[in-house]
Amino acid sequence: MPRIIKYIFYDILRTRFILLYTVFLFVCTFALYQLDSDTGKVIMSLMNVVLMAIPLVSIVFTTIHFYNSYEFIELMLAQPVNRKTIYLSEYLSVGLSLCFAYCIGIGLPIVFYGLAPGSLTLLFTGLMLTLVFVSLAFLASVLTRDKAKAIGLALLFWFYFSLIFDGLLLWIIYTFGDYPLEKVTVALVAFNPIDLARIMMLLQLDISALMGYTGAFFQDFFGSHIGIVFSAGVLLLWILVPLILATKIFLKKDL
Amino acid sequence: MKIIVFCSVLVFTLAYAEARTYRVSKQGKITTLKEAVALSDHGDTIIIEPGIYKEGNVIIEKSLTILGNGLPTMDGEHKYEIFTIHATNVTVSGIRFIDTGVANINDLAAIKILDSKGIKIQHNKFENTFFGIYLANTTSSLIEKNTLYSHGIAENQIGNGIHLWKCENITINKNNIKGHRDGIYFEFVTNSLITNNHSEGNVRYGLHFMFSHNDEYYNNTFLRNGAGVAVMYTKNVKMIGNTFDENWGSSAYGLLLKDIRDSEVTNNTFFKNTIGIHLEGVSRTNFTENTFTENGYAVRLQASSDDNVFNRNNFSANTFDMATNGSLVLNQINGNYWDKYQGYDLNKDGIGDVPFRPVNMYAMIVERIPAAILLWRSFFVLLIDRAEKAIPVVTPEDLKDSSPSMKPYDFAATSK
Known part of the structure; x- marks a missing residue:
């Protein structure tokens, strides 16, 4: 498995996309720090990058990469190697290289400019989101044989989690505004990894506006140890469930 | 004798x-x-x-x-x-x-x-x-x-x-x-x-x-x-140079003003309060040269207030600069500095050329349905907020600062 990972890793490096991605994140973060002296504000802006750009890049890049290495996978399958090993190696090398890019691109400048409250959460949620969307991309890739369709599906995933879901949630909150919705919304939020990541960040940043009865309820839940473990656990589930599903499909799939 | x-x-x-x-x-x-x-x-x-x-x-x-x-x-x-x-x-x-x-x-x-x-x-x-x-x-x-x-x-x-x-x-x-x-x-x-x-x-x-x-x-x-400071049913009050810090919690105000008339709130600092100033039934009161920093809501202006003047205040790093509960606006908001202002200043006189609307649309929604706070800062909310800024529907159209300052005021210099 390590050897396969090594080859895939070289392959990823050869496309130079990962390098560009790292440089993009690095320049972005540095520029934000240059523009604003208030680290709290910078973290806030970075949060937008993390919540928008990182899922998008992760999911699209992974899907494209998967189809580009289709021939490689077929070749490997001709060898006496376990299907699962190949698939997981693919996942690990893509996931790790994206995480690596993220750590250098955003992590380095953050550490360089000094840790502010929330920056560790930012790093953590960014890494989790990267892995979640790599998982989703793998799922999208095994669902169809057509590359264009898979990319479409991947984009749909991204679109759904960053936009449509929130719209639906707001609609539900609006429609059922007369009922006590606190617990329901907490449960619903668990169905969207981006929302979970955002709330984890929010609690570090604008707690005061979250106050009021409802805010205090959310603060009590997500701010407590149980809440943090809950959010992290759900994010982990978001990584594992699509991956396991995708692996299962891949194992039975007629390539 | x-x-x-x-x-x-x-x-x-x-x-x-x-x-x-x-x-x-x-x-x-x-x-x-x-x-x-x-x-x-x-x-x-x-x-x-x-x-x-x-x-x-x-x-x-x-x-x-x-x-x-x-x-x-x-x-x-x-x-x-x-x-x-x-x-x-x-x-x-x-x-x-x-x-x-x-x-x-x-x-x-x-x-x-x-x-x-x-x-x-x-x-x-x-x-x-x-x-x-x-x-x-x-x-x-x-x-x-x-x-x-x-x-x-x-x-x-x-x-x-x-x-x-x-x-x-x-x-x-x-x-x-x-x-x-x-x-x-x-x-x-x-x-x-x-x-x-x-x-x-x-x-x-x-x-x-x-x-x-x-x-x-x-x-x-x-x-x-x-719960911060509460001022109620009073006229002719002067509050000058006070500091309201970290009044935090589910019912905390920096300054709660209720039924106040002909008063003056000048040169105060509001830092990290859940709500900087909450105004209810406040009339003919001047709010000048105050600094609002890192509050949840800087100013919560209920529609029952009238003839108040907000002039030369600094608003920075607040989650919501202003919130209100109605569409009727009888107050003047002019010449303040807002860090969220994105307009331009063509003639370089230090005054922004397009008005600033301090009421965030999402603040209005949260006012009505508190549970909606959970979606704050999501991409979706950002989009509807932008749309609202372009064509105000929910937010009161007249609640705006027509001459926002491009730079924050330096009150330390003027007060000395």
Whole structure:
């Protein structure tokens, strides 16, 4: 498995996309720090990058990469190697290289400019989101044989989690505004990894506006140890469930 | 007539000549303050030497000067009110008061002053008192440089630090109040001055006043109080140079204004409050040169307020700069600095060319449905917010700053 990972890793490096991605994140973060002296504000802006750009890049890049290495996978399958090993190696090398890019691109400048409250959460949620969307991309890739369709599906995933879901949630909150919705919304939020990541960040940043009865309820839940473990656990589930599903499909799939 | 003048002169000189000093000490001739008070006459001075005095309730009905030498302690033994003053021109200074009784019916205090005039309470310390200093129906008095500390837990277990009811011409200066129910409480107090006080960690309000007209508040600090500062049913109040910090929690305001008229809120700093200023039924009040930083809501302007002017304030790093609950706008908001302003200034006069709308659309939604706060800062909300900025539908169209400043004002320079 390590050897396969090594080859895939070289392959990823050869496309130079990962390098560009790292440089993009690095320049972005540095520029934000240059523009604003208030680290709290910078973290806030970075949060937008993390919540928008990182899922998008992760999911699209992974899907494209998967189809580009289709021939490689077929070749490997001709060898006496376990299907699962190949698939997981693919996942690990893509996931790790994206995480690596993220750590250098955003992590380095953050550490360089000094840790502010929330920056560790930012790093953590960014890494989790990267892995979640790599998982989703793998799922999208095994669902169809057509590359264009898979990319479409991947984009749909991204679109759904960053936009449509929130719209639906707001609609539900609006429609059922007369009922006590606190617990329901907490449960619903668990169905969207981006929302979970955002709330984890929010609690570090604008707690005061979250106050009021409802805010205090959310603060009590997500701010407590149980809440943090809950959010992290759900994010982990978001990584594992699509991956396991995708692996299962891949194992039975007629390539 | 001459005889009367002569007599009164004689009486005055005699009184003056006979102004004596009594020393109360554990070892000396007079061992209790009660004894000294009984012996003394108008205009006398009593000096209390160091020691712990447990005398129950001391009633002072003469014009005395009571001074502590080396901070003697008056102990209320968790049972009594310590001093009850009912006379003119009494001075109490340099004494430590501890452990008064707790009673909600007769409001036990360390020093209670009733129907008096010309009282001076200075340099005293109050520890674990129910009420600290309690003034009722008193005029022309000074409360200065006292320290009041209590460890208030529940509202009904603790009284107010400095409590004034129906007073006039009172000066409250440089006191330090911590852990009471209300730090400073005013009801029907007029023409008074509250300056340089520090009110911290009180269970309810740092400063609470009602029906108290023509009062002025300068350079006070209100820190981490349960619900900040509440000002209600009052006209002609001046609040200048105060600091409202970290009043945080589900019902915390920096400054809560309710039914206030013709007042002035100038040069104050609001930092990290859940709500900087909450206005309800406020009329003809000027808000100038205030700084709002890192608050949840900087200003919550209820539609019941009218003719208020917001001018030359700095708003930065607040989650919501302004929130309101209706579409009717009868207030003027002009020439403030908003860090969220994204307009331009073509003629370089320092004033933005397009108006700024401080009310965030999402703030309106949250006002209506609090659970919606969960979606704050999501991409979706950002989009509808942008759409709303372009074509206001939900937010009041007239609530805008037509001449926003491009740069933050530097108030430190102007005030010096």
